[in-house]
Amino acid sequence: MMKQIQGFSKLSKQDKIEWLATHFFQNADLAKQTLMQYWNSNQQLQQLHDEFTENTISNLYIPFGVAPNFLIDGHFYSLPMAIEESSVVAAASNAAKFWQSRGGFKTEILGTEKVGQIHFTFNGQADFLFSQFNALRQSLIQTANEVSANMIKRGGGLTKIDLIDKTDALENYYQIHACFETLDAMGANYINSCLEAMAKLWEKEVNTALAKSTHKLEVVMSILSNYVPNCLVKAQVSCPVSALAEDQDKAKQYAQKFVQAVQIAQVEPYRAVTHNKGIMNGIDALVLATGNDFRAVEAGVHAYASRTGTYRSLSDARIENDEFIFEMSLPLALGTVGGLTKLHPLVKLALEMLGNPNAQELMRIAAVCGLAQNFAALNSLTTTGIQKGHMKMHLMNILNQFQATEEEKTTIAKMYENKTISHTEVVETLNAMRDAAN
Numbered sequence: 112m113m114k115q116i117q118g119f120s121k122l123s124k125q126d127k128i129e130w131l132a133t134h135f136f137q138n139a140d141l142a143k144q145t146l147m148q149y150w151n152s153n154q155q156l157q158q159l160h161d162e163f164t165e166n167t168i169s170n171l172y173i174p175f176g177v178a179p180n181f182l183i184d185g186h187f188y189s190l191p192m193a194i195e196e197s198s199v200v201a202a203a204s205n206a207a208k209f210w211q212s213r214g215g216f217k218t219e220i221l222g223t224e225k226v227g228q229i230h231f232t233f234n235g236q237a238d239f240l241f242s243q244f245n246a247l248r249q250s251l252i253q254t255a256n257e258v259s260a261n262m263i264k265r266g267g268g269l270t271k272i273d274l275i276d277k278t279d280a281l282e283n284y285y286q287i288h289a290c291f292e293t294l295d296a297m298g299a300n301y302i303n304s305c306l307e308a309m310a311k312l313w314e315k316e317v318n319t320a321l322a323k324s325t326h327k328l329e330v331v332m333s334i335l336s337n338y339v340p341n342c343l344v345k346a347q348v349s350c351p352v353s354a355l356a357e358d359q360d361k362a363k364q365y366a367q368k369f370v371q372a373v374q375i376a377q378v379e380p381y382r383a384v385t386h387n388k389g390i391m392n393g394i395d396a397l398v399l400a401t402g403n404d405f406r407a408v409e410a411g412v413h414a415y416a417s418r419t420g421t422y423r424s425l426s427d428a429r430i431e432n433d434e435f436i437f438e439m440s441l442p443l444a445l446g447t448v449g450g451l452t453k454l455h456p457l458v459k460l461a462l463e464m465l466g467n468p469n470a471q472e473l474m475r476i477a478a479v480c481g482l483a484q485n486f487a488a489l490n491s492l493t494t495t496g497i498q499k500g501h502m503k504m505h506l507m508n509i510l511n512q513f514q515a516t517e518e519e520k521t522t523i524a525k526m527y528e529n530k531t532i533s534h535t536e537v538v539e540t541l542n543a544m545r546d547a548a549n
Contacts, residue, residue, distance in 0.1 A: 120166055128168050159454065175400060175457060177464075178203035182215025183479050190480055191461035192396035197508065199392045202487035203480060209490075213350040216482065218475035221343035224270070225444055227302040227335040229287040229310045233317075235326030237276055240285065243317050244274040254312050255289075255305040262301060267292040269305060287313065290341075295470040297403065297446030299335050306333035337407040338414045339442045344471075346478035347438035348486070355435060366435045368493045369428055373437075376424035383423050386485070387416055390425055390439070393484030397477050401465070402451030402458035411442050426485050439482045443474045509537045519544060 114134050119127065128146055136142035146169040151157040161167040178200050179189040190207075192200050210216060233240055255269040262268050271290040278284055287309065291302050310333040317328040356362035376386035391412065395405040416425050426439040447470050451458050462468065465476060506527055510520050523540060 124161065124168060127166065131168070156456070163451070163454075173399070175461075176200040176396075178207060178480070178483075180204065180211055181207040181476075181479060181483070182211045183476060184218055185215070188466075188476060189464055190397055190476065191400040191464050192393070192480070193400040194392065194396035196392060199396060199484065202491075203393055203483050206483035206487040206490075209486075210348050210483070213348070213354055215348075216479045217347045217349075218478060219345045219347075220471050220474060221345055221440060222341040223292060223471065224341035225291045225293050225298050225302060225335065225339055226341075227289045227291060227306045227333070229289070229306055229313065229330060229333045231285055231287075231310075231314070231328055231330045232283040233285055233326070233328045234283050235321070235324065235328075237278070237285075239326075240317070240328075241274060243320060244287075247313065247316055248272065250316070251287075251309045251312060254308050258305045258308050259301070262293065262296075265294055267294040272309075293446075293470075295446060295448045297407075297444055297449065297470075299404075299407075300449070302335040303333065306335070309333070337411045337444070339411055339444045340415055340418065342442050342444050342474075343440055344443055344474040344478045345438060345440040346475070346482040347436065348482065349434055349436045349438075352430060352433050352435050365493070366430055369435075369437075369489055370430060372489050372493050373424055373426060373428040377427070378423070380422040383416065386488075387413065387425050389488040390441075390481040390485045393480040393482075394443070394477050397480045398445065400458070400461045401445075401447075401473060402455055402461075403445050403473075404450075408443060408445070411444065415442050426482065437482070437486060439478065439485070441478065441481070443477055445470055445473045445477060447473055506532050506537060509534055510541065513538060513541055515541060 116130060119130070122130065128143055132139035132142045132146075149169045149172065151160065151170065157170075160170055173193050173195050176192045176194070177189050178192055181188045181190055190203065192203065194200065251272060252269060255272075256263060259268040268291065269289060270292055273288045275286045275288050277286060289302075289306065289309070291298060291305070293301060310330045314328055314330045321327060352362055352366045353359055354362070355365050373386075376383045391409060394408065394412070398405040398408050412425065413422075416422055425441050426437065428435075428437045430436070446452065447462060447468060452462060453459065465473070468476065506524060507520065509532075510523060515523070519541060522544065523537065526540065527537070
């Protein structure tokens, strides 16, 4: 059966679905029904969603949850979290509750610098190139400033440009490395516009100076970087070791074991990846709920975790003078204006729930959400084990899959309260219960 099509993007949404249902699904009618039942009944709202991306045929809903009672820098927050993974919101909430009575979370902005680069090749002498850059520096800055008029009025804009010789890594490869302050915007479109304007001037002026030479400068691309090691936020919790548990010996053992668990993630990449994934469970959920680009955040954070040449834990834990300290610093390029922040109704509500924070405040909140998630995971791993909470949610997923009634859920949940959960066994138990009832 032919599964190629010309002009798919020009078809109506209904026609796209008809073609897909005909060519890719065994039960075409069921496929169409499933896709269409997730359309929003509000046509205006559905059109808004349709236009967020291309070739939209339906909506994939992700649960929008709330983790309350976060005490951050002396203020209480309820954190919006968009995530489908079991236990994440509950874990964040439990961590918030635990630290609420121990001073809460403290944060610090360590930097807000964003980065963009003009990548180009040049087959001439480096000295000539650097002399041209020094001569054109102010013109390049002025070109960026012309794009930045509104940003500059608000206190942002281009802050620094440097010419970098990268020919030791790749033949004839150079770059102009540019730094920006983008205030409450994540800044991707703004930075890219500045870079492209500067690149056009740079290529034109250098090649004009080379008119009688065989050498040539060619811009390959101009693009922001999602690696922002100087756009950093720090989140921390701390308390006396004795405050970790009522029994002082248990409190000390708990703290030592917790620190060891973090140390393992600092030296063992296999553990570090899962350790940091847990951190990103919290950060991604909040970033997505607030209309930010979680893929960009993920890429930048994991690059930062590898900055020493070895992938390692983002968080750190230690005991100093009988004080338990758990903290984390990581790069977060977030925005509270632009993108979906003023378009998506739920994103607007999420930001309002947080008190309409500026970008730095959102950085602080997101970092706390990640640290809380990491604390909750390590707390489970070093005490009861991670599966207890996960499997409880897994059991509900199995029962929902087979459309169990509330009575069936209650009965089976009690049966598996202290028992290992097996998908096959749960289904057999449910079926046996139903057979007995009939």
